[in-house]
Amino acid sequence: MDMDIKETIAGAISDGSLGLSSLDDVTMTAATMTTTQTCVLCILRFFHIPAGPVYLTRSLDTIRQDLDIKLEHPDSNGSSPCSVCLGTLDMALVDKVVSSFKEQQYDASSAAVTVELPKSVYVRQHSMQVHFKSSHPKLSTATPTDLKDVIKYMVCQTLLSELSIANDADSDMRIEIGFTHAESASEHQFLFDRENSSVKTKTFRKRGVHYTTGDSKAAVISELNTCTDEDFVSRFACPPPAIVQPAIIGSLVLKRAPIFIGGRYLKLERNISQTPFFVGERRVTELSVADVVGEPVKALVRCDSYNLVGSGREDADVRMLGDGRPFYLECSNPRTTLIKPDQIRAIEDQLRSNKSPVQVRRLQLIRPEDTSIIREGEEHKTKHYCALVWFSSPLSQDKLAEINAIGKQGVLLQQKTPIRVLHRRAPLTRERRLLGLELVPIEGKFYKLRLESEAGTYIKEFVHGDLGRTVPSLADMAGVAADIIELDVENVSLDFPPALVEGDC
Secondary structure: OOHHHHHHHHHHHHOOOOOOOOHHHHHHHHHHHHHHOOOHHHHHHHOOOOOOHHHHOOOHHHHHHHHOOOOOOOOOOOOOOOOOOOOOOOHHHHHHHHHHHHHHOOOOOEEEEEEEOOHHHHHHHHHHHHHHHHHOOOOOOOOOOOHHHHHHHHHHHHHHHHHOOEEOOOOOEEEEEEEEOHHHOOOOHHHHHOOOOOOOOEEEEEOOEEEEEOOOHHHHHHHHHHOOHHHHHHHOOOOOOOOOOOOEEEEEEEEEOOEEEEEEEEEOOOOEEOOOOEEOOEEOOOEEHHHHHHHHHHHHHOOOEEEEEEOOOOOOOOEEEEEEEEEEEEEEOOOOOOOOHHHHHHHHHHHHHOOOOEEEEEEEEEOHHHHHHHHHHOOOOEEEEEEEEEEOOOOOHHHHHHHHHHHHHOEEEEEEOOHHHOOOOOOOEEEEEEEEEEEEEEEOOEEEEEEEEEOOOOHHHHHHOOOOOEEOOHHHHHOOOEEEEEEEEEEEOOOOOOOOOOOOO
């Protein structure tokens, strides 16, 4: 025998945990297991060989020779799949997982692997343990080496040897392997059909597919623990019946924690929305800030998708000037996270050289916790606006002076949800404060309006009054009808992201 196997089994014999008295007993027991269509690796599990290098043996003949048996194993040469693990210990499946990881070219140095097995595996393993009580009474019926642990070991060690990817349960890189086996998919159901079952399942149909709820892995194991051997044998074959097809990897999810890139964006033209703007299936604006900034970032970090979160948002017909509006991009499942500062700055340079109507400043990687600055800043930031407004008649010098005097003192507004957004926002009355207001005549009925306001103030509605829903309004103050022609945001007073220094990112 291989020394690792021999020493482990010898230790189990000497401490009595295996239940067999000699290596000859082990060889004889392993040989008789061949009649149950149990693979050699599952036999090692039932002999309590812990997850280790032996399970990575590519030539299983070596293990068969060590155990002095002839044994079939689920591999690519067409042999029958194991009736216990359903073929999930096939190295070809491990290779498939590793190959998929290679193809995605993640720059991760570690990964956490999780495994989801068909529920029938737990029933079949229990069936084999019940069978051993009569066919191999000396063999310990203690729970064999966990199948998930073995699969995870095989995947993790292969990743380590081929790609230097370490196994780390806390890694931000996750590999989720889900096995399915249609042939035995309903084998566990008899446990819940028993009169004394404590689990109630429910089957329903959705879009032509039948689903069952309540039959979780935990529920299956709980029912197995309470089911007597006599009851089990009367309902399920012992040893478990042979299968024709092996289990397959039904789902393989490679996902990484998102990374965040923050900055400030400027909109130098109108009719650009912050994010893609649709009415039904029709796109309203040709460009969005999210598209212009997000696409080059997506190409850089090779993420699945991105989501732009701004510190508030201006309407599509409003320009964003000054130092720009703070924002961050949440990049989901990035393949590349080791990014240099000059790679990110190249995006700024590219937009500038292309004379894009959307520009960015201070673009940089930020920590996940930095994103809270955007949320928390909503309550404290102020904004500066410049607007071109129209009055139905020119204002007198006295009226102009009166309005500007009020503006210096600040104005407390009561704003009901604007009519234009009432279809998507709750009908509330919000109290907002104008911190400063200055009205400067341009020509005739046109004036320049400069404002400083709290976040969340509806500036357009303040100008025209929104049919009396904003009180007071500029129209109220002037005593004549007013409307807004153009609006620019000139400053958002929120320090985000932190100013770049050499070596950041």
